[in-house]
Amino acid sequence: MARTLLIRDARCLATQNDAGEELRSASLLVRGGMIAAIGPADTLLASLDAPPDEVIDASQHLVVPGLVNTHHHMYQSLTRAVPGVQDAELFGWLRGLYPLWAGLTPEMVQVSTQVAMAELLLSGCTTSSDHLYLYPNGVRLEDSIEAAQRIGMRFIATRGSMSVGQSAGGLPPDRLVEREDAILADSQRLIETWHDPSHGAMLQIALAPCSPFSVSRDLMRESAALARSYRPRFGERGVRLHTHLAENDHDLAYSRATFGMTPTQYAQELGWLGDDVWHAHCVKLDDAGISLFAATRTGVAHCPCSNMRLASGIAPVRRMLNAGVPVGLGVDGSASNDAAHLVNEARQALLLARVGRALQAPETRTGADGQSRTFFGCDLGPAEMTARDALRLATRGGAEVLGRRDIGHLAPGQCADLALFRLDTLAMAGGAVHDPVGALLLCASPQADHTVVHGRVVVRDGQLTTVDLGPLLERHHRLAAQLVAG
Numbered sequence: 001m002a003r004t005l006l007i008r009d010a011r012c013l014a015t016q017n018d019a020g021e022e023l024r025s026a027s028l029l030v031r032g033g034m035i036a037a038i039g040p041a042d043t044l045l046a047s048l049d050a051p052p053d054e055v056i057d058a059s060q061h062l063v064v065p066g067l068v069n070t071h072h073h074m075y076q077s078l079t080r081a082v083p084g085v086q087d088a089e090l091f092g093w094l095r096g097l098y099p100l101w102a103g104l105t106p107e108m109v110q111v112s113t114q115v116a117m118a119e120l121l122l123s124g125c126t127t128s129s130d131h132l133y134l135y136p137n138g139v140r141l142e143d144s145i146e147a148a149q150r151i152g153m154r155f156i157a158t159r160g161s162m163s164v165g166q167s168a169g170g171l172p173p174d175r176l177v178e179r180e181d182a183i184l185a186d187s188q189r190l191i192e193t194w195h196d197p198s199h200g201a202m203l204q205i206a207l208a209p210c211s212p213f214s215v216s217r218d219l220m221r222e223s224a225a226l227a228r229s230y231r232p233r234f235g236e237r238g239v240r241l242h243t244h245l246a247e248n249d250h251d252l253a254y255s256r257a258t259f260g261m262t263p264t265q266y267a268q269e270l271g272w273l274g275d276d277v278w279h280a281h282c283v284k285l286d287d288a289g290i291s292l293f294a295a296t297r298t299g300v301a302h303c304p305c306s307n308m309r310l311a312s313g314i315a316p317v318r319r320m321l322n323a324g325v326p327v328g329l330g331v332d333g334s335a336s337n338d339a340a341h342l343v344n345e346a347r348q349a350l351l352l353a354r355v356g357r358a359l360q361a362p363e364t365r366t367g368a369d370g371q372s373r374t375f376f377g378c379d380l381g382p383a384e385m386t387a388r389d390a391l392r393l394a395t396r397g398g399a400e401v402l403g404r405r406d407i408g409h410l411a412p413g414q415c416a417d418l419a420l421f422r423l424d425t426l427a428m429a430g431g432a433v434h435d436p437v438g439a440l441l442l443c444a445s446p447q448a449d450h451t452v453v454h455g456r457v458v459v460r461d462g463q464l465t466t467v468d469l470g471p472l473l474e475r476h477h478r479l480a481a482q483l484v485a486g
Contacts, residue, residue: 003031004031004048005030006054006056009025009026010420011059013062014065014436025059026039027039028044030452035412035416056450061449062436062437063418066125066415067124067127067342069331070299071129071242071303072128072332072340073131073133073334074112074130074144074334075108075113078112081338085097088310090247090312093310094171102173104136104137104483106139106143111476111479112479114147115473117148117153118151119339121453122448123340123447126417126451127417129206130156133209141205149203155203156203156205157203159206161187161219162209163177180216190205197235197238204240207223207226207239211247212255212263221271238276242280242301245267246263246279246289264293282315285316299402301330301401302330314352327397329394343441347442350387391440417454418452420448421446425446428440428446
C-alpha cells in the first residue's frame with residue numbers, strides 16, 4: 001500500500017495555484033509521493049480506509065509549495081569567504097578560484113553537494129539544479145547524483161563543461177578544460193543512464209556548457225543538437241539546456257569584442273533560445289534581449305545575492321516578468337553568495353527590485369491627456385516586487401524555468417513537495433498574526449520546520465532526517481581546508 005501523510009489544519013496553506021488561493025485551516029493528504037487531496041481534515045480522513053501513516057499538525061504553520069532553486073554550483077561551498085577574492089568582480093573572482101578548484105576530488109564533490117543540499121532543504125527548498133562544469137581528478141556527475149539520492153532532494157543535474165582555455169582566448173586555465181568530443185560523449189552517456197522524463201521524476205539531466213568565455217561555438221551548437229535529439233523520445237520532459245549569460249559589464253564587453261554581438265544575439269545565433277533553455281543571471285539583458293526571451297519563452301535564473309556580492313548589477317526582473325519571460329530564483333555558487341537559503345534569496349529579490357527601481361534615471365512620458373510628466377524611477381514604489389511576487393518566483397517561476405509542471409504549486413496530482421514554516425517564532429512575531437505569507441518574505445528569513453520531498457519528510461522539527469549533519473560538516477571542514485591548502 002502507498003504510504004499516506006496528512007498535513008492537518010494548516011493555519012495558512014498558500015497553494016500558488018492559478019488563482020493564488022491561500023486557504024485557512026486547510027489540510028492536505030499525500031499518498032505515494034503525490035498530493036491526493038486538499039480540504040477539511042475530517043473529509044480527508046473519511047476518504048481513507050485506514051488511519052494515515054503519519055500526521056503533521058500544521059495549526060501553527062504556513063504551508064507553501066517546496067521552493068525551487070534554478071542555479072547553483074554546489075562544490076563551491078568548499079571555498080566560501082576565501083581571502084583574496086572576497087572583494088573581486090566576476091572575472092577576477094574566477095581567476096582567483098580556478099587554481100583552487102583544480103584540486104577537487106570525487107569525495108569533495110560528494111560532500112560539498114550534500115552540504116549545499118542540506119542548507120537548501122533546511123530553508124524549504126525541495127528541488128534544485130546544479131551546474132557542475134569542472135571534472136578534475138576523476139570527478140564525475142555521478143558524484144553529485146549519488147549525493148542527492150542519499151539526502152533526498154529532487155535534482156536537475158546539469159552536465160557542465162569548459163573547452164576553451166586561456167591559450168585559446170578563454171578565461172579558465174588550460175588544465176581545467178576538456179576535449180569537446182569527450183564532453184559530448186559523456187553528456188550522451190549521462191542522458192541515457194539517468195534522465196527520467198516521467199511525471200514526478202526525482203532526477204533529470206540537462207546540458208550546460210559553462211559560458212561564452214569558456215566554451216566554443218561548436219560545443220554550444222552540438223550540445224543543443226544532442227539535447228534536442230531526444231525530443232521525439234521524451235517530448236516536453238526532454239533534456240534542457242543551461243548556461244550563464246550577460247552576467248556583468250565584463251561579460252558584455254567580452255561578447256562584443258569576441259563575437260561582435262550582444263550575449264542575446266550570440267545565444268540566438270547558436271540556437272540557445274527556446275522554451276527548453278534557461279540562462280543564469282541576465283543582469284545586462286537589454287530591451288531587445290528581453291523581447292527575444294519573451295517571444296521564445298526562454299527562462300532566466302535570477303541570482304540577486306550573487307549579483308550583489310560580485311557587484312554585477314541589478315537584473316531587470318520586473319521588465320522581464322511584464323514581458324512574459326519565465327523567471328525563477330537561483331542561489332548561485334556558495335562562494336559567490338556564501339549562502340544557500342532560498343527564502344532569503346526570495347527576500348533579497350524583493351528588496352533589490354525595489355531599490356533598483358528607485359535608482360533608475362528619471363524619464364518623461366506623455367499621458368493620454370497629452371500632458372508630459374517626469375517619473376523618477378520609482379513610480380511603482382515598493383509595488384515593484386511584492387511578497388507574493390517573490391514567493392511566486394521561488395515556486396511557480398522556478399518550476400516553469402526548469403520545465404516542470406508537476407512541482408511549484410499545491411494541487412491534487414502534483415508532487416508532494418512542501419515546506420512548513422512555524423508562525424509562532426521570534427522571527428515571525430508581530431507579522432504572522434497579520435499576514436503569514438507577507439511575514440515569510442518580509443521578516444527575518446526563517447528555517448523550515450518541516451520539509452517534504454515526494455511525500456518523504458526530509459526535515460522534521462528543523463532537523464535533517466536523511467543524513468547526520470554533524471559528521472557531514474566535520475568532513476566538509478576538513479576537505480575545505482585541504483582544498484585551499486593545495
